[in-house]
Amino acid sequence: MKFAYFYERALARKGEKELNARLPKLASAAQLREQSDAFYLAEMTRGIFRAGFVWRIIDAKWPGFEEAFSGFVPLYWQQVPPERLEQLADDTRIIRNWQKIETVPVNARMIVEISEEYGSFGEFLAQYPSEQQAQLLTYFKKHGSRLGGATAQHFLRRVGWDGYVLSPDVLTALRNHKLLEGSETSQRGLKQIQSVFNGWHEETGLPFSHLSRILSMTVDATAAEPTRKKV
Numbered sequence: 001m002k003f004a005y006f007y008e009r010a011l012a013r014k015g016e017k018e019l020n021a022r023l024p025k026l027a028s029a030a031q032l033r034e035q036s037d038a039f040y041l042a043e044m045t046r047g048i049f050r051a052g053f054v055w056r057i058i059d060a061k062w063p064g065f066e067e068a069f070s071g072f073v074p075l076y077w078q079q080v081p082p083e084r085l086e087q088l089a090d091d092t093r094i095i096r097n098w099q100k101i102e103t104v105p106v107n108a109r110m111i112v113e114i115s116e117e118y119g120s121f122g123e124f125l126a127q128y129p130s131e132q133q134a135q136l137l138t139y140f141k142k143h144g145s146r147l148g149g150a151t152a153q154h155f156l157r158r159v160g161w162d163g164y165v166l167s168p169d170v171l172t173a174l175r176n177h178k179l180l181e182g183s184e185t186s187q188r189g190l191k192q193i194q195s196v197f198n199g200w201h202e203e204t205g206l207p208f209s210h211l212s213r214i215l216s217m218t219v220d221a222t223a224a225e226p227t228r229k230k231v
Contacts, residue, residue, distance in 0.1 A: 001177055003200040003211065010217035019217065024209040027160025029126040037111050040121045040159065042072040044107050047155040048100050048146045057095075064093030069104065074115070077108035099146075106145035113143075125161050130208045131198050133163045134190040149185060157209060164197050164212035169219040 010019055045065070050058045058065075068091045070076070088094065088101050111121045118124040128136055136156075140147040147155070153165045164170070166184050174180040179196050182189035200211050 001179065003204050003206075003214075006173070006215050006218050007204075010214045014217050019214065022217070023213055024157060025160065026162050026207055026209060031160060032126040033120065033122045035122045035159065037074045037115055037121045038072045040125075041074050041077065041104070041108055041111055042066065042069070043158050044111075044144070044147065044155050045069070045072065045100075045104055047151050047158065048103055049095055049097070050154075051146070051151050053095065061094065068093045072104075072108075074108040074111045077104050078112050080105055080108075103145035107147070110140075110143045125156075125159070128161075130162045131194070131201070133197075133208065134194040136163075137190065138187070162207045162209050164193070164208050166193065166212075167216050169216040170212050173215050173218050 014022070042065075046058060046062060049065070066072070068088060085101060085105070089096055089098050094101075114121050114124045118127070133156075137148075137152050140152040144152075150166060153163065156163045157165055171180065171184055174193065174196065180189060180192050182192060184190070184193065197208055197211055200206070201208060204211070206214075
């Protein structure tokens with residue numbers, strides 16, 4: 001299905017000014033490379049703590065997180081002593097969720113391993129093609145901790161990497177138009193979604209993040225109007 005249909009629907013619902021104002025801002029490859037590995041570990045951790053929680057509370061406490069985690073330096077956190085993690089479980093500067101605290105060493109190790117191969121985690125992201133986002137999400141889920149589902153997608157969006165976010169509105173639009181048949185978390189579903197977005201990107205030249213945000217503005221778009229019974 002041509003993306004022009006969805007664009008027109010979003011335009012009709014929101015208007016050009018609001019539609020454009022809602023489009024995510026992207027980082028250039030140079031900007032992705034400029035960010036430190038500590039920045040990426042911090043943003044991963046922020047996303048993990050936000051999951052299932054009130055985002056504004058995490059953001060309000062974030063300076064305390066930065067202090068408690070000593071700037072999120074991956075080389076340190078990949079081999080942090082167990083007692084250091086235990087101290088964090090009693091640290092009032094952060095949300096004291098043990099399961100989320102213990103993701104930091106795992107994700108730090110993943111970042112360090114990627115940096116050893118590519119020079120930095122930012123270099124890895126700068127080189128990774130948006131046309132293969134499904135593979136990237138699978139990699140994060142396999143090698144990271146609590147980076148499945150929407151958490152990794154929101155992390156990529158926050159740091160400015162160009163990718164889709166499978167919000168409830170996006171998934172509704174895809175399913176309404178029979179563009180997604182499997183689960184969005186299954187390999188089959190991820191491949192279907194990637195194929196759809198790749199096709200739209202080729203059709204329009206729009207960034208993947210813009211495609212998914214525009215699609216999310218068409219939640220009232222349905223494949224067919226229901227037939228009403230005469231009374």
